[in-house]
Amino acid sequence: MSGTIIPVTMPKFGLAMTEGKLASWSVKPGETVKAGQELADIETSKITNGYESPAEGILRRHVAEAGEMLPVGALIGVLADDAASDDDIDAFIKKFRDEFSSGEESEAGSAEPQRRVIEAGDLKLSVLESGVDHDGVPVLLIHGFGGDLTNWILNQPALAEKRKVIAFDLPGHGESTKEVGDGSPVTFAATIGKLIEALALNRVHVVGHSLGGAIALELAALKGDAVASLTLIDPAGLGQDINMAFIGGFIEADRRKTLEPVIGYLVHDKSLVTRAMVENIIRFKRLDGVVKGLKTIAQTCFHDGKQAFGLRPVLEAFRGPVQVLWGEDDEILSVSGADGLPESVTVIRYPGTGHMPQLEKASEVNKAVSAFLDKAEAK
Amino acid sequence: MQIARDILLSSYRSMRTIREFEERLHVEFATGEIPGFVHLYCGEEASGVGVCSHLTEKDTIASTHRGHGHCIAKGVGVDGMMAEIYGRQTGVCRGKGGSMHIADLSLGMLGANGIVGGGPPLICGAALSHKILKDGAVAIAFYGDGASNEGSTLESLNLATVWNIPAVFVVEDNGYGEATGSSYACAGNQKDRAAGFGMPYFECDGNDFFAVYQAAGEAISHARNGNGPAMLHVHLARWYGHFEGDAMTYRADNEVAKLRAEHDCLVNFRKRVTEAGLLDASALNDLDTAVKSEIDAAVAAAKAAPLPDEADLLKDVYVSY
Structure with a gap:
């Protein structure tokens, strides 16, 4: 085995270890070790343990120093006999590192986007960013009453092919703080303004669904310069009627049997309402403060069974491009809200589609939004 | 006691294979390439081999989370085992079981078991079928001193006597249930437990192949x-931690070094057979060399073998009888 160079790598202890700290070396460079002799102390969040030499040889190098935190498999030292020259060992270390880091990068590149928490004023918002490598104006997705950022699960990846896309949970929803203030679209819009600042974004294309559409309009009124375009999907704020059986049922129902028909209002094809979907909503509603927040929103936005805000003037005053998408069979906010809008507004109505075209007609909606954004940017 | 030369040779080979297999896994697991958990049988080889030397393929065994030794002793091939531990398609369970679920029913190896105390109930069923089929076979459960306190084990001891079935309960008592000493955690003693369920009790030194072979033969x-x-109560010791990466802070200084130096079942075996002139050292050295290259080949083949693909996901999950 003369001249053989053996890598000493960050060991894996136990079931779940992915990285470890080299606490201290037990052997100095140049010392001869036997197989099984302790080489170093390794610390993880659960275990501190001696790492035994995988083979006999001379510990030629410490590649990592005490105190370094490294992933499992990273090179920490090199074992070899005298026959290996220093140049051989340098070349070995370089080759090992090149191969190891290239493996790491390809993994990182394919990793799913991860949620992170952003502080917007006093509130903590759960944010999911994708397409982060793209330059240009990012897209901000605002979900509706009782929803969360997963409402965009069929849209965010497609839009992220060309743009940075940010989805988040509104206050009182998903994994965000459950504090909703007065529950009005203006208040939510002010919070989103802070989110845009916290993310250091100058301008965003805003896509809002349902109550998120009304919030998008209020955001345009509040921070017009920051809003590059508006895409409103079955939005609140353009008509008066609201299906209170949905709003009330969503707040009150606490069993699968009673909630399932309520969720059915959201879609034209009722078979889309799965058991898992309903159970997730029930689980969400059991979190502290959720029902209280939903009640506050309903009280502010929909008292007396009507929408408490008329945002057509805001839409008409907005100087950027606007697109409105609506399911013709929306049982919550009637498609008549798309009637009588200014001629400059692009309107698409989807037949055989309920309140959530981004789910029921995902690919058509993705195409329409992409085309609209391309056009908006070309101007 | 006279033991035939071929049994001596095959028993030594099995024990050496287990030792090499486990020592190699100790090194390979640390590289992070092996998914999941491994628990090593180093130091306990004489127990599995001393028991299984009395068995044929018709006899059935149920193993534990520390199952590699029992598998090898029962005749499972190291190529298929190593590939299984690496999670490869060529593994004995097509890479979907891993270390704690190696099974080969064709050899009567009913499986390693991630459940502590999971084996004894299984072998009650196996022993009952041996009785009903009148096939002359026995069913053996290996379990630890920790598992000896599990309700499932105690129920199985009861059931085995009630059914009067050909079952042998082998307590591999290495003195620790994970990190807890059996002197602390086991009430009473195994002998009185056997008596309490009306079954004979045999006891042996698990570092001595001949003692295990003799006692297991009687049981x-x-x-x-x-x-x-x-x-059958086997007193033995494990040389590595409960799992790979266990810092063993619960063991005395030099406890393991002393075990390795003074209670190595392979050294004991060699000494005994060469001094008695039963086998010569060169034959044993040849076996050592052969085993070493067998393990090298198994590791190389496992690393090169393909991982299971998506199409394998539901394969072998459901069977119809």
């Missing part, structure tokens, strides 16, 4: 001859 004969179940 297995008792069961095989239709006299009902028996308990």
Whole structure:
């Protein structure tokens, strides 16, 4: 085995270890070790343990120093006999590192986007960013009453092919703080303004669904310069009627049997309402403060069974491009809200589609939004 | 006691294979390439081999989370085992079981088991079928001192006597249930437990292959001859942690070094057979060399073998009878 160079790598202890700290070396460079002799102390969040030499040889190098935190498999030292020259060992270390880091990068590149928490004023918002490598104006997705950022699960990846896309949970929803203030679209819009600042974004294309559409309009009124375009999907704020059986049922129902028909209002094809979907909503509603927040929103936005805000003037005053998408069979906010809008507004109505075209007609909606954004940017 | 030369040779080979297999896994697991958990049988080789040397393919065994030694002793091939531990398609369970679920029913190896105390109930079923089929076979459960306190184990001891089945309960008592000493955690003693369930009790030094072989022979004969179940209590020691990466802060300084130096079942075996002139050292050295290259080849083949693909996901999950 003369001249053989053996890598000493960050060991894996136990079931779940992915990285470890080299606490201290037990052997100095140049010392001869036997197989099984302790080489170093390794610390993880659960275990501190001696790492035994995988083979006999001379510990030629410490590649990592005490105190370094490294992933499992990273090179920490090199074992070899005298026959290996220093140049051989340098070349070995370089080759090992090149191969190891290239493996790491390809993994990182394919990793799913991860949620992170952003502080917007006093509130903590759960944010999911994708397409982060793209330059240009990012897209901000605002979900509706009782929803969360997963409402965009069929849209965010497609839009992220060309743009940075940010989805988040509104206050009182998903994994965000459950504090909703007065529950009005203006208040939510002010919070989103802070989110845009916290993310250091100058301008965003805003896509809002349902109550998120009304919030998008209020955001345009509040921070017009920051809003590059508006895409409103079955939005609140353009008509008066609201299906209170949905709003009330969503707040009150606490069993699968009673909630399932309520969720059915959201879609034209009722078979889309799965058991898992309903159970997730029930689980969400059991979190502290959720029902209280939903009640506050309903009280502010929909008292007396009507929408408490008329945002057509805001839409008409907005100087950027606007697109409105609506399911013709929306049982919550009637498609008549798309009637009588200014001629400059692009309107698409989807037949055989309920309140959530981004789910029921995902690919058509993705195409329409992409085309609209391309056009908006070309101007 | 006279043991035939071929049994001596095959037993030594099995023990050496287990030792090499486990020592190699100790090194390979640390590289992070092996998914999941491994628990090594180093130091305990004489127990699995001393028991299984009395068995044929018709006899059945149920193993533990520390199952590699039992598998090898029962005749499972190291190529298929190594590939299984690496999670490869060529593994004995097509890479979907891993270390704690290696099974080969064609060899009577009913499986390693991630459940502590999971084996004894299984072998009650196996022993009952041996009794009903009148195939002359016995069923053996290996379990630890920790598992000896599990309700499932105690229920199985009861059931085996009630059914009068050919079952042998082998307590591999290495003194620790994970990190807890059996002197602390086991009430009473195994002998009185056996007596409490009305079955004979045999006891042996698990570092001595010949002691295990002798005691296991008596326990297995008792069961095989239709006299009902028996308990075999094997006193032994594990050389590595409960799992790979266990810092073993609960063990005395030099405890393991002393075990390796003074209670190595392979060294004991070699000394005994060469001094008695039963086998010569060169034959044993040849076996050592052969085993080493067998393990090298198994590791190389496992690393090169393909991982299971998506199409394998539901394969072998459901069977119809």
